[in-house]
Amino acid sequence: MATGYVKSELVTVFGGSGFVGRHVVRALARRGYRVRAAARRPDLAGFLQPLGAVGQIHAVQANIRNRESVDRAVAGSDAVVNLVGVLYETGRQSFDAVQAFGPGAIAASAAAAGITRFVQVSAIGADPDSDSKYATTKAAGEKAVLKACPGAVIYRPSIIFGPEDDFFNRFGSMARFSPVLPLIGGGETRFQPVFVGDVAEAIALAVDGKARPGTIYELGGPEVRTFRQLMEYILAVTGRKRLLVPISFGMARLKAQVLQLAPKPLLTVDQVRQLGRDNVVSEEAVRDHRTIEDLGIDPRAIESIVPTYIDRYRKAGQFTTPDPTAPRP
Template sequence: MSQPLPVTVPIVTIFGGSGFIGRYIAQRMARAGWRVRVAVRRPHEAGFVRPYGVVGQVEPIQANIRDDASTRAAIAGASAVVNCVGLLGESGKQTFEAVMADGAGRIARIAAEEGVGELVHVSAIGADPESDSAYGRAKAAGEAAVTAAFPSAVILRPSVVFGDGDGFFRKFAGIARVAPLMLIPNPDTKFQPVYVDDVAAAAALAITGDVAPGVYELGGPRVARLSRLVHEMLAVIRRRRWLFAMPRSMASLQAWAGDTAQKASFGLFTNTLMTRDQLRMLAKDNVVAPDAKGFAELGIKPTPMEAVLDSYLYVYRPHGQYDAIQESAARLWN
């Protein structure tokens, strides 16, 4: 039977630790022997993180980064803090400015006041105060607030992140499962997909290793256009679909309709397909800058997506996991 950890074990607080990237960081820190506080708004929905460690090692706690008191309570006593909180779309009080700018600054300020040793802030490639996208501007404002309050912070800017639980390849795979053809907005936009556990490894190294402060842009081994990535995803899920470039006017109308429906329903409907702000982001390449620090400086070799996609996208195949069995049987008889 596993034994609880002694109270002297260092504590890391991971804001957004039950989210896509956060849960991978939580697992890595638990394996490294740390106590892990998974700080989320609804801890009753994050109970699945407890088995990441031994009894009492990984615990979801309540925190809202729009509030000083709960943020401070989540940070108190921690040796390190990670902020993984992000939004792809706004809803009610959860705005880009409130969460990704003000919230990020609040975490950094309180972490400094509480004497935290290490702060890791997960941002995104595309953070730019001059961005056409409100998301990009809020990310940039968050980075500026973090740097001002906690100068030794490590800021990680990943490109589009893939892995089990992602919202990128799984979204397109879900569309391919029901649609005979696929309309792709901005198909020539370039991405540099990065494996989620590589991002988690970078965060863990920033917490436990000797990593210089500053910004690190994280991208996978390969740059590819969006249309190419969708083609490769279709090959993995064994589906043939016609791909067409979605006209800009059609994409804009679809995004406007989704945003309008969300606003008119007072949040009862959420535009999960594509918002107008996401469409603006999609118009710009999402790749590591030539002069940026990245995985090389961290000593991490990024994982190619070809080594991972099959492990979680198989569920979108016509017969799920049984497609591979049928293919294997067919080879035996041929």
């Protein structure tokens, strides 16, 4: 709910109607900012308006490949946030277009408009030397943003969880039908899941001017868990008994070559490459005070949030009591 007081300051949020975007819009509205949610389909973003006061939140059309539409979305803004990204490529929504070219175009538009407060959401693992195209284009996007807006704040989160996430929901749903869950690379890849509400708060703090300009922060939750441990946790919460089967990276790549042909693939070759590296906050970020805790946020653990939305994957929904013999979360 908004505070009731609406500031004159306007923040444009690219990707404002997405999973992270709706939480960012809410966090900004609570602070009293006017919010312009830029999306390819603003007609589908009406659900954002109740997150603020009447007239406080407005959705507009913008395509990051069209500079004119980007300029229109940015015009008159005091700050800009870019959340646009894709987990896999489909048609014109390529990694290069969305994650390399797009951020640079938005940042250049903001710079031309004299906007100095710019927040770019990237990802842990962004690396120009990675063998993953997702990771290299994320790094290219960061470079383009900092070139156009040297004072930009860049956030690299680990996997983000929340009611509409693509991780816990995907595997919770898969466990309903599949007798096995694959452990790619043996399930030893480490993650540091971070709550979407905490990421949104970090972004709002950057808009407030409370993050260090020109800095790349790494955002992770309070615990590091392996892929295997996360699968075991999902099975425990949903009360499912499923076989966890280790699959080598080579075999996973072969399977992904077929799976990635689907309109909404369960797995792609590029995602397999990403699983070859841990997805956790680096020691350098901790040492240099570039973490979510350094922003004054006490990140929430998966135990406090995830059971509230994956309970629907239990045998009889949220009213099912989990099997007492299943591993505890």
